[in-house]
Amino acid sequence: MTTSNRTKTIKRGAIWGFIVLELIFFSVAGRFLSVSQTQFMDLDNMLLLLKQSAPIGIIALGMTVIMINGNIDLSVGAIFALCAIVMLDSQTWPIFAGLGELGVIPFAWGMALLTGMVLGAINGLIVWKTGVDAFIVTLGAMLGYRGLVFMYNGEQPTFLLNWTLVDMIESSLLGLEFPAIAFIVLTFLIWFLMTKTVHGRNAYAVGDNREAAVNAGIRVGPHMLWNFVLIGFLTALSSIVFYSASGSVNPNDGELYELWAITAVVLGGTKLTGGSGSVINTFGGVIAIQLLRKGLGHIGADTETVNLVIGLILIAVLFLDRQLNVKGKGELRT
Amino acid sequence: MRTQSPALRLEDIVKTFPGVRALDGVSFEVQPGEVHALLGENGAGKSTLMKVLAGMHQPDEGRIYIGGRQVTMKTPLEAKAEGVVLIHQELSLAEELSAAENIYLGELPRKRFGLVDRQTLLAKAGAILERLKCGFGPEVTVGDLSIANKQMVEIARALTVDAKTVVFDEPTASLTDAEKVVLFDIIRDLKDRGVGIVYISHRMEEIFTISDRISVLRDGSYRGTLITADTNEDEVTQLMIGRSLDLTRNHEPANLGAIALEVKALCCGSLFHDVSFKVHSGEVVGFYGLVGAGRTEIAETLFGLRTPSSGAICLEGKEVTISSPVSAIENGISLVPENRKEQGLVLGMNCRDNITLPQVSDLTAGPFVSDGAEIAIFDHYRDKLEIKTPNWRQLVGNLSGGNQQKIVIGKWLSMHPKVLIVDEPTRGIDVGSKSEIHKLIRDLARQGYAVIVISSEMPEVMHVSDRIIAMYQGRIMREFTSEEVTEDNLVQAISGIVANGDRAA
Incomplete structure (x- = not known):
């Protein structure tokens, strides 16, 4: 029993240990290899890192919920792009004319959030009503929603700069800019949702044993629908955070975001089969990936190398996780 | 040699x-x-x-x-x-x-x-x-x-x-x-x-x-x-x-209350036909038959997992429609399913959360689940059912089969059901815990629960039941009181041989 508890603690703390390792490695290696003069563990650098993690990070929070629930959502990248287009384009719609740069913001954000929730709801409804695996449904949605993105403005980027909005997003509190604050606050909110509320409890139960959950009187279909609405909402928020400042979206934006989000969630220790996982550890997973990207850049590696290293690390992590699990199981076998 | x-x-x-x-x-x-x-x-x-x-x-x-x-x-x-x-x-x-x-x-x-x-x-x-x-x-x-x-x-x-x-x-x-x-x-x-x-x-x-x-x-x-x-x-x-197992026939006189559950001419496709029976509160009714005789399917229908093609289900004299486990639970029917691990438990969750799973939405303080209320319920059923676990944080997957089964039973007792259906109560449970579960079932009847026990083990059915319903190919062949039943007439009934021609309904 004590060994299996220890195994559990190791697994829970693994991602934080990995982050510490990264920090040490890049700080030391940076002394010898750095292309710039700045320190790696500089406060500004770390704050910037948090801000850059936000878009994938916020999506990864939703992905954690979905994956604990035993599902997956591959359509978030396309939802991300579509929400961005809606947010930017809606500011020029005649019905919102005359609201001014400030007045239009809530409406533009509202439209984007609504879009994300509706697209998520469509995924959830199909999963609930047809019983088709979420992987297949959202794979279809990924292609379909991307199609919508291209139908909206063809190959052209959608472009709109609202300076009031840019100022808002770039304003900072205690040195943290809006995206970073949003990421941190949302992490805590979703953590509360998953650990303290009935919905969270049911999410773990459904992901671990769907049949037992049905037998316990949980309405599994609507429950999963709400989780898809939630990830749609979070993806829209992520899109808002990212595009409010940049003001320009290409129809290919957000591609592979679903895979980055899944990578972060898996690095954080959430099981692909559902039933176990932690939002806080997903936060760690997101930070670990961003640290790796920045760190490798800091010591002069190019993008291709970064992707190769992240891929190798992901496989190594899953291998270690498997070893720990096998060990844990062996103990219980009689 | x-x-x-x-x-x-x-x-x-x-x-x-x-x-x-x-x-x-x-x-x-x-x-x-x-x-x-x-x-x-x-x-x-x-x-x-x-x-x-x-x-x-x-x-x-x-x-x-x-x-x-x-x-x-x-x-x-x-x-x-x-x-x-x-x-x-x-x-x-x-x-x-x-x-x-x-x-x-x-x-x-x-x-x-x-x-x-x-x-x-x-x-x-x-x-x-x-x-x-x-x-x-x-x-x-x-x-x-x-x-x-x-x-x-x-x-x-x-x-x-x-x-x-x-x-x-x-x-x-x-x-x-x-x-x-x-x-x-x-x-x-x-x-x-x-x-x-x-x-x-x-x-x-x-x-x-x-x-x-x-x-x-x-x-x-x-x-x-x-x-x-x-x-x-x-x-x-x-x-x-290391000792012989007490599986003598139940001799305890039933202390019957009102009719808790009455099933009238219930049919479900080709699974079972024209099934009618009554269960009183304070009574254990055993269902015995071969695998595929339709016993589990009746339980699943009563629990809303299957839709009956005709017939009626009455609870305390009122006809009810049970369309899903949710409505079964609302009507006071609970099912301890046949396969504990696949259908009954969330193995990766702790003992407390498994017991409170069906009612957790009623145990809230504001938007949050109330820890105290949950622990109170867990403590109550741990003591009542003598569940052996170091604490409520223990994952259910680490408990023995007998204690796991008690968790499932505790889960449903905490919902205060009118009718408790227990499908294969002791499957995969060691002999010591078996007799504990048997005793528990008798205790529940004494406390006034209406209990249905489905089992493939003849000694078990005879040991816990006040009445035994023998099924054969989706039909009720005969009903026995605990005095009438013998191994011989029970085996005949579940093999489709009708003794002295009186088919009880």
Whole structure:
């Protein structure tokens, strides 16, 4: 029993240990290899890192919920792009004319959030009503929603700069800019949702044993629908955070975001089969990936190398996780 | 006994896992041409011993002899090469492939360039299937075969090598009576060829039908070997559990209350027809029948997992419509399902959360789940049902079968049901916990619950029930009070033989 508890603690703390390792490695290696003069563990650098993690990070929070629930959502990248287009384009719609740069913001954000929730709801409804695996449904949605993105403005980027909005997003509190604050606050909110509320409890139960959950009187279909609405909402928020400042979206934006989000969630220790996982550890997973990207850049590696290293690390992590699990199981076998 | 060297002999095998001594000096032998039954409760070490035999586990101490020669078997492949073959309880066949391909999987005959030599394959596989008198050819897709026939394919696979010892692990678990007869013929045939057979089963009557000797394991240690012809069930049970199990017939007079549940002419497609019965509060009604007689399906219909095609369900005199587990729970019907782990428990969750799962939405303070309320409920049922767990944080997956079952029962008692349905209350539970669960069921009736117990074990049904309903092919054949029932008339009823023509409704 004590060994299996220890195994559990190791697994829970693994991602934080990995982050510490990264920090040490890049700080030391940076002394010898750095292309710039700045320190790696500089406060500004770390704050910037948090801000850059936000878009994938916020999506990864939703992905954690979905994956604990035993599902997956591959359509978030396309939802991300579509929400961005809606947010930017809606500011020029005649019905919102005359609201001014400030007045239009809530409406533009509202439209984007609504879009994300509706697209998520469509995924959830199909999963609930047809019983088709979420992987297949959202794979279809990924292609379909991307199609919508291209139908909206063809190959052209959608472009709109609202300076009031840019100022808002770039304003900072205690040195943290809006995206970073949003990421941190949302992490805590979703953590509360998953650990303290009935919905969270049911999410773990459904992901671990769907049949037992049905037998316990949980309405599994609507429950999963709400989780898809939630990830749609979070993806829209992520899109808002990212595009409010940049003001320009290409129809290919957000591609592979679903895979980055899944990578972060898996690095954080959430099981692909559902039933176990932690939002806080997903936060760690997101930070670990961003640290790796920045760190490798800091010591002069190019993008291709970064992707190769992240891929190798992901496989190594899953291998270690498997070893720990096998060990844990062996103990219980009689 | 014969004087020739045994087909297989194990001496003083010890195997430990961290914290558990799974096998503690076990010795065991099989003569060529002998059927040697291996008996023991769950956790007695049968599966570990078998895995040692099949090369899946390495013993820490002890020796293995095959035909008088000491061997070490490090992998299942090496074991197979030594002529030891295991027929698994859970069949491990590739459903999409043909019988022939399954039989020679891993050793497919080849032509040049690595192509499969189909002709040789079909000829060789066909010959083996012929020898087993199988009613199907080598080209059928395994997925289309019945479970019994799939088992034949497994056996055929064993025969591709010159098997000296064949280990059967619970081979009849999913076979019909007719299929069992065929299997026993095959075992006798193997025996006549001089193959040594290890036969693992829980079912006493089978063991007495087929085996020559019986060896018993208890708590990982060897308890002795009996010659089948010279022993009886009592002696074997004594050896197995260290004492005899009290399964006398229930004599407690029922303290009947009002009618809690009345089912009128309930039908569900081809699963069951015209089922009518009443359950009073304070009464245990047992459902007995063969697998497939429709007992579990009735329970699932009452719990809203199946939609009845006609008929009515009345609770406390009022007709109700039960369309889902949610509405069943709202109406006060609870089901402790047949497969605890698959249908009843969330194994990765702790004890407390499993017990409160159906009502957690009522245990909130503001938006959050109230820890205190949950712990209070857990404590109450832990004490009431004597659930043995260090604390509520323990994951349910780490509990013993008996305690897991108590968690499921506690979960439903906490919902204060009017009717509690318990499907196979003691499946996969060791003997000690069995009697605890039986006592618990009687206690619940005494407290005024209306309880339905579905069981495939006749002594169990007779032990806990005030009334027994015997089912055959989706119909109620007869209803017995605990005074009327005897093993004979119960067996007749579930085999479709109606005694003195009075079919009770």
